[in-house]
Amino acid sequence: MSEEREIKEEQLRAVRTGHGANCSSIGSVINTLFATATVGAAVFAAVVAALKREQVKVAGKDRT
Amino acid sequence: MIVRYESWGAWVKLETQAAIVALDRDGVRALGLDGGRAWDGESTRESAPIEVHMAVTARCGAGCEGCYIDARPDGIEPPREALERELDALADAGVFTVAFGGGEPTTRDDLDVLAEAAMARGITPVLTTSGLGLTDARVEKLRRFAQVNVSYDGPGETYAMVRGFDASAAAERAIERLAAAGIRVGANVVLTRASFPRLDETLARAKSLGACEAQLLRYKPAGRAASIEYLARRLSSEQARSLGPTLRRLATTVCAAGDFNVRIDCALVPFLSADETIAKDPDALARWGIFGCEAAGALAAFTVDGRVAPCSFARSSGLHATSLGSHAGDPELARWRAHVAAPPEPCASCSLRAVCKGGCKVVASFVKGVHGPDPECPRVVAAAGERAA
Numbered sequence: 001m002s003e004e005r006e007i008k009e010e011q012l013r014a015v016r017t018g019h020g021a022n023c024s025s026i027g028s029v030i031n032t033l034f035a036t037a038t039v040g041a042a043v044f045a046a047v048v049a050a051l052k053r054e055q056v057k058v059a060g061k062d063r064t
Numbered sequence: 065m066i067v068r069y070e071s072w073g074a075w076v077k078l079e080t081q082a083a084i085v086a087l088d089r090d091g092v093r094a095l096g097l098d099g100g101r102a103w104d105g106e107s108t109r110e111s112a113p114i115e116v117h118m119a120v121t122a123r124c125g126a127g128c129e130g131c132y133i134d135a136r137p138d139g140i141e142p143p144r145e146a147l148e149r150e151l152d153a154l155a156d157a158g159v160f161t162v163a164f165g166g167g168e169p170t171t172r173d174d175l176d177v178l179a180e181a182a183m184a185r186g187i188t189p190v191l192t193t194s195g196l197g198l199t200d201a202r203v204e205k206l207r208r209f210a211q212v213n214v215s216y217d218g219p220g221e222t223y224a225m226v227r228g229f230d231a232s233a234a235a236e237r238a239i240e241r242l243a244a245a246g247i248r249v250g251a252n253v254v255l256t257r258a259s260f261p262r263l264d265e266t267l268a269r270a271k272s273l274g275a276c277e278a279q280l281l282r283y284k285p286a287g288r289a290a291s292i293e294y295l296a297r298r299l300s301s302e303q304a305r306s307l308g309p310t311l312r313r314l315a316t317t318v319c320a321a322g323d324f325n326v327r328i329d330c331a332l333v334p335f336l337s338a339d340e341t342i343a344k345d346p347d348a349l350a351r352w353g354i355f356g357c358e359a360a361g362a363l364a365a366f367t368v369d370g371r372v373a374p375c376s377f378a379r380s381s382g383l384h385a386t387s388l389g390s391h392a393g394d395p396e397l398a399r400w401r402a403h404v405a406a407p408p409e410p411c412a413s414c415s416l417r418a419v420c421k422g423g424c425k426v427v428a429s430f431v432k433g434v435h436g437p438d439p440e441c442p443r444v445v446a447a448a449g450e451r452a453a
């Protein structure tokens with residue numbers, strides 16, 4: 001595992017959870033909007049943890 | 065994770081969990097990266113879509129009354145090689161997710177190959193199906209998809225009131241089969257005046273069959289649904305206004321255990337303007353990555369004849385799908401983005417503007433004949449004073 005990165009929660013502008021699988025219009029998970037602060041914080045904490053650990057690849061024309 | 069640079073930072077698709085994250089520049093730097101050309105000066109390069117809806121066939125025998133592409137049993141079906149070239153274009157543009165649809169995509173016998181082809185390019189494949197004729201053999205071909213959604217508007221007559229025939233049992237069997245096979249399965253629920261009152265029952269049923277998610281879809285006047293019947297089938301003003309409280313209730317019932325999510329589609333976002341609590345806190349919507357009209361923005365559609373459209377319901381542009389990288393120069397796509405950038409009132413002063421992006425232009429074009437504010441948005445209705453409950 002690489003050294004942990006210093007990712008901070010305030011650097012996350014938005015988190016879209018789930019894959020969604022609709023082929024006609026774009027969807028967004030909405031029940032998280034009504035979740036308790038504890039549940040919301042847990043989601044963001046899990047995302048930050050993944051950002052600290054996952055291997056990085058760059059997509060598109062800039063891809064590596 | 066897969067990072068795609070944007071002028072404001074980067075979109076990041078995580079690989080150990082199902083999430084896409086918008087990370088600011090400092091966050092991207094913390095990953096040890098630099099946005100390079102995307103961050104040069106006041107870069108305003110148009111962002112490519114992060115999700116593309118790809119029609120892989122126009123063939124479908126279901127005959128749903130409201131089919132948005134007017135799919136038929138003898139619809140055309142592009143060869144796999146053509147679709148693989150389109151997937152190449154998605155990879156070049158840095159698209160994260162491709163949703164295969166149609167027509168009925170499971171009429172193809174190469175979906176497993178197409179899913180592999182997407183994954184090989186770093187793109188997450190998902191799929192929508194009616195579930196009709198979904199045999200165990202066909203289920204096996206869907207194992208590589210990150211999620212499969214089955215069209216399921218409700219049990220029995222509720223389904224029939226939306227689609228014109230009752231195939232709810234087949235859809236229910238499909239959800240069960242997919243779940244039993246260990247494939248993540250969701251339900252696509254079209255909200256009409258008739259299906260909306262039974263939403264709680266529909267979602268509870270879908271969950272009991274093994275669905276992990278429901279995506280609520282606004283009924284849209286495209287394809288066979290672009291008829292006078294649309295006006296009778298669309299949600300009533302009162303139903304539209306009650307979307308916020310309805311979602312709040314679902315969050316505490318069917319979603320309460322944490323094993324079931326509810327999604328809303330882009331076209332439902334304007335209805336949230338009637339909910340005082342939500343309208344007062346647009347930052348919360350933005351933080352949870354709620355997307356309103358992202359047509360020609362974060363979303364694009366590839367039509368079955370290989371053209372780029374702002375979304376699946378919109379007329380296609382002149383741009384060929386394999387030229388997605390040139391999307392910024394296409395005048396039709398640019399027209400959609402320009403409207404979002406500078407919407408007229410009452411959208412211009414709406415607290416939800418940055419998220420909603422003016423509501424559904426497909427509805428506006430059909431109902432009002434103009435590419436303008438969504439005429440069914442409660443705020444637009446109030447401003448115009450034109451629609452009674």
